[in-house]
Amino acid sequence: MSAFKEFKKGLWAESPTFAMLIGMCPAMISSTAVSNAVGMGLAATFVLVFSNLFISALRNMIPDKIRIPCFIVVIATFVTIVDLSMAAYLPDLHRILGVFVPLIVVNCIILARAEAFAYKNGVVDSIADGLGMGLGFTLAVIILAIIREPIATGKILYAKDFGFEGIKLIPAKFAAALVDKPVGGFMTLGFVLASINGITSRSKKAKQASAACAAKEV
Amino acid sequence: MDMSEKGLIITAAPHLRDRVATPRIMQVVFIALMPAALCGVYFFGPWAAINLVVGVASAVLWEYAIQKIWKFDITISDGSAALTGLLVALTLPPAVEPWVTALACLIAIGPGKIVFGGLGYNIFNPALIGRTFAALSWPSVLSAGYVAADGITAWKRGFDVVASATPLGLLKTGEIGATSLSRFYGPLFFGNVGGSLGETSAIALLIGALFLLFAGIITLRIPLVYLLTTAGLAMLFNQDPIFHLLSGGLILGAFFMATDYVTSPIKPAGQIVYAVGLGIFTFMIRMFGSYPEGVAFSILLMNCFVPLIERFGAQKRFGEVRNRA
Amino acid sequence: MRDFIRYGAILTVICVISGVSLAFVYSKTSVIIEARQAKEAMKAMAVVLPSATDFEPIPAIELSAASGGAQGVVEAYLGKAAGSTVGAIVKVESAGYGGMITMLVGMDTQGVCQGMQVISQSETPGLGANVKEEPFYGQFAGKKGVLSLVKEGGQIDGISGATISSKGAVAGVNKALNIAKALLGM
Amino acid sequence: MIVNSLLILGGMGLVFGVALAVAAKLLAVEHDPKVDMILGVLPGANCGACGYPGCNGLAKAISEEKAPCGSCLVGGSSVAAKIAEIMGVALEAGDGPKFSRLMCAGGKGIAKDIAEYKGIDTCAAANAVSGGFKACSYGCLGIGSCVRECPFDAMYMGEDGLPKIDDSKCTGCGKCVSVCPRKLLALRSAEEPVNVVCCSKAPIPKSKQDCSAVCIGCQICVKNCPTSAISMNGTVAVIDNSKCTKCGICVQKCPVKCIHNLFGPDSDLRVEA
Amino acid sequence: MKELFIILLSTILVNNYMLARIMGTCPFIGVSNQFDTAMGMAAAVIFVMSLAAAVTWMVQYYLLVPLGLGFLQTVSFILVIAALVQLIEMIILKMSPTLYRALGIYLPLITTNCAVLGVAVINVREGYNFIQAVISGTGGGIGFSLVLIAMAALREKLNTAPIAKSFQGFPLALIITAQMAMAFLGFSGFNLEKLFGL
């Protein structure tokens, strides 16, 4: 039960990208296309789950003073595994994500979860947390990609590795190439965050108003 | 009757105010840009006129729509949106497809201005944000919008256009040499040369600039230092300084955009640092960058550093005696 | 003192485990990666010289002799089909607008260009970067002789607004064709 | 390859592990664990009502015994108790939670405006312009700087033009008290409900034309208080809460209705109004 | 000499780690809301990046390359960087508690500043020699710091602006970052060799 709670929180309420605002660099790079987003998201999730697993399992062994180097070695190991596998099996994605695959190591999400959660919690909860956070990151990146990809290229779901040609949404002439660049990523994330803020504050207000009404009736 | 019951009005001193008001300043700048706009329309034909109208109208409409949707105060009456729209149109190619102008205005007004809290708080020159976004997003559409400046002939052709390159573009591609460019002086001065809608006619821009100077809206500090830095660098690198001064958006940028109050430093020393930076970046991008023109980029770049520039430099108070160590 | 040993030992153990597992994964994947890279290179070569089935690299000395000391020649292959030479592929670099454009150019034994592929470039996106798009590179297949842009009275439609990139690409193709001719002894 | 990688990474691990261990020994810094514990208990609103820079500052001050355990106004008694437990001291017996209360009844229709103010929309600014737009120079200006200052959204402007307090949200942090340029807000606990809600220091006799709820200094309350809890402090009556028995006689007798029970309807008092 | 200057200028302006390579976004957004903190962070980043560039270069060319262990690059680099940062953290805590308080949680997070690992990896990819690598690290640090400080000044200036509630804080910071990045695109394709006459 608690494990499910740990899993759920990462998806939205404590979404690493939308709520905690960490791990933004890979989000910027990989949200240019839905396929890249899925690739980066799953890679990060894989690393998160396994690093959380190992760190929580070893947490009683790792002394406080050298915990960061230990965490980072564990994380880097899994990242390298992902990097090598991706180069072997998904070369096109590997080429697009380029230097950012090894840089998953320094994706703040992973170290932050190791530090803030896995080091303090049990193995099952940590796996759940890692999975939740990872999928939360994936979800966030996909949302960004769903906005960015069609604006930038006019198509959506283009994935060369899998032979998807993509679905045409707007004529290529109108596609804003800049959105494909980090500029568009930052802008998109900024507007998405603002919209989330706006929606949550509105729903909060509505909740308060209805609560106030209820209070009056009583 | 109701009013007198409220009693007299009390406010803090002073009880008199100058007649110059912000909307008036916007109007004056708008009018000062008219010679350049009319020159552009004359030389480039009907598309230019359509783009000007689309720019101004869409900027005002976007501002109205965004403020309406977000339930902000509607501020279109301050004239800044219309001015931004005009500047967007003037900095875009004359015959660019009008949807580009309209979208550039959306970017200028939305992310360029309103998200910062509206007029007075924007960090970057909104018009240039819009223009640069368009230039980087739809480069091929934009490059197709540069048309020949034929005056009457352009009007006779109507909506059929003849593509043309800009002098800086030719310089960049090496189609013209770096020296002895004096044959361009005349066209660059009067405006019968390829380029953005409002940037080609130096004489029209200078008339507007003089008007602004006499109206007390701008001082010469930023434009002059900017132009001198660019010309100086041109000479240093064995380029033709007059060609560099007259071509591209330098005059438009120096007098009408670099002097934008909101996005330039207030203190005189800061203004000089800002203007020197503008000159350096403009010339470097023109010479070594991948874009033929660097005015828009350099203004945006220096905009980033304005608050930083503003933080430096001690303030001299009245009567303050500096310690002589 | 105990801490020194303990800290050192723990970190060492973790590192050792990491090192061993990585070495294992590497040994497994490196084979696949190399194979794939080779296959990809082959694929690109197959595009620029469709008639060949086999590609034989040309030694550097021979290549430099053929290119006559020209700058920006990277490598070259002879295309073979059923044992006989059907053409040559030359990888060249040519100055574009934002930097070097690296491309692969294939030519058959008749001196007809069979195709061109841009391997890497750093041109302006949306403009010069279009050299890697089909509408541009597709024009080269089937062309013969010294190529030039339509603007200069030639056969190749340049990319509008990206004269330097287009010119650079054409110059690169011309250079490659020349070398290919030399390699094939034409 | 496996051996090499084993040696390299293992060696690096050994070197850095030992280096960090040495550094930890050499560069050890005294750190009071109490600070973290107290910080964990504090609400973390960083409101600054305690007078320290954020909760962190207060935690440090408490741990160094520079501030009393009950310094956090927002946290109230429960937090104070927890902090006292951490610090291992007994909590001083304090009074109940305090709430902000407005000591002015001069709302719309009661206190007169003499001018129309235009300018910066804060009470302090309006107060500084010709002494304010109200006839009474001591009454609430009703611009609502206190409402905007409240970090807990506990205040709102009532329809009578005076600020109102939502006790369910008010933490008694005192921010509103400090922002009022006329010092009209005060913190009161439910133990001290009866108050003279007028602060006018204007000379007696005061003009009832300016405000119909002004303490006119008639001393009827003083004379009628059975426990002599009311006295005149200059130009206004004040109630000594230690003597007040909440009988409600003064509330009933006040001719200008400027003595209020600030916690609930007047019927809570023993004598009905 | 010219060559080193080109590397320096290129890492500061043209290939700015933050705005052109998009590395270090989290500390960039996180630490730029206060000017003084940004200054402290800037100094720390320049220092750590230079040091990381130097040390990782040695690891690469004295350990990994001779033994053919290129695939251990990520692990060994990050291990070196993490340990170094932690040592520096301890030193700062000991020597200047004020600076430590100002940097707060961001000092350990320099470890996860992608720019630091990024500079190490990129130095190897570019095939820089030792001095070039160090210059590239310092330049990267300066470039990151420059935009960080400019950003902090921008955001402090906006503290008094009437920004819509939903845009306050991170959303606006991201939008500013986007516009700064757009301005920095002006440097793209910058031909520094030409500038220095090479």
Next chain:
Amino acid sequence: MAVRTFVGGIHPAQCKYACDAGTVTAPVPARVTVPVGPSWVGYKVLAPKGTEVKVGQKLADNEGFMCVPTHSPVSGKVVDAKPYRAHTGLEFLGITIESDGKQELCEGIAPVEDLDSMTPEEIRNVIREAGMLGMGGAEFPTHVKLSLPQGVKVDTVVVNGGECEPYLTSDHRMMTEKADKVVHGTYIVMRSVGVKRAIIGVEDNKPDAIAALTAAAGKYQGIEVMPLKSSYPQGYEKAIIKATLGREVPPGALPFSVGVVVVNVGTAAAISDRFTTGLPLIKRYVTVSGEAVSRPATVEAYIGTYASELVELCGGVKGELGKAIFGGPMMGVAVPSLDFPITKGTSGIVLLGRQQALFWKEMPCIRCGRCNEVCPMFLQPSEIHKYALAEDMARAEKLFAADCMECGCCSYVCPSKRPLVQSIKLAKQYALARRKK
């Protein structure tokens, strides 16, 4: 050489309607309320309710150094002596006298015969006893100004004839009509501080005043009349020192730190009055002007006269009254009604119509920098304003908010019509309060 002036400042429309109207001498009012001050705390009322008083009789006094006595401007009976809400909104002790119309002089009112044999101390004492306050509006006790701290040497007396506020003409009239008295008063001030040189600075838009003063100054050694550029705030103490002598008074310092004593022309004339007629400060020139006054004029009025009476004297209110200002429109105080008595520092009453007084639409700051250019104190009003509005008073203080003298130039020129001065004043109050701590 160009006409001397200071750096910064503005040139507002002059609107000096009452300039040519001559001076009206107000009749003896039936009732006056004489404010006791400057700060009424600690004042001893010498004429409590019910006392019969005569013209020039001392009503209240305080031993304090910063205090001057108050005298009755009329003869009659004290009907009230209690704090009242003055035009500034502060509470003042006011002594209300019902006049009997006889204007009997109090005993002991006599001119000073032997000025030349008096010591500076004695002169200062006479000035104090006559209740002299700075009549330009600041109401700073004159004898305090003239009492220099030990070791401080001054070389010049600057007489401030820079009446730069629009509408106001009282000093102008005073200088034209009573040039002799101004010059004589200047001479007395020079004696009291022992200097040989005095400069009467007058803006060059008052040629008749310059002519009259030059003629009068010829009788004395060392008194020079200097035309200054007509610019606001030329009449500000530090500005006029800069304009006349080119010296800059350091921040937070008083004029004597650069060897100067500044007095207002009105004060000089009042001092002369005391020495030649024996009368203390009981009358002053007040300009009643503005678009909402029927017949703008300068009135010689008794201190304590109600503003409403003076307005009636000038033909009453014209049109709809929107705003009434005590003092000039740049630095004066907007009052809630005309039911306030004038004080020793009230140089004018300006009435504006409702349309004119309605607030300008406030817009966001566009950072045009006009405020920086005009600030005579070289401050950055827009920045201080920004932080003051954000209630970041510490930062506002760091930008030297306390140096502001509230001349109003920044608010005047602001194209976005922002309340710069008001906010800076708040920051200044904060700074001063903090400094007191």
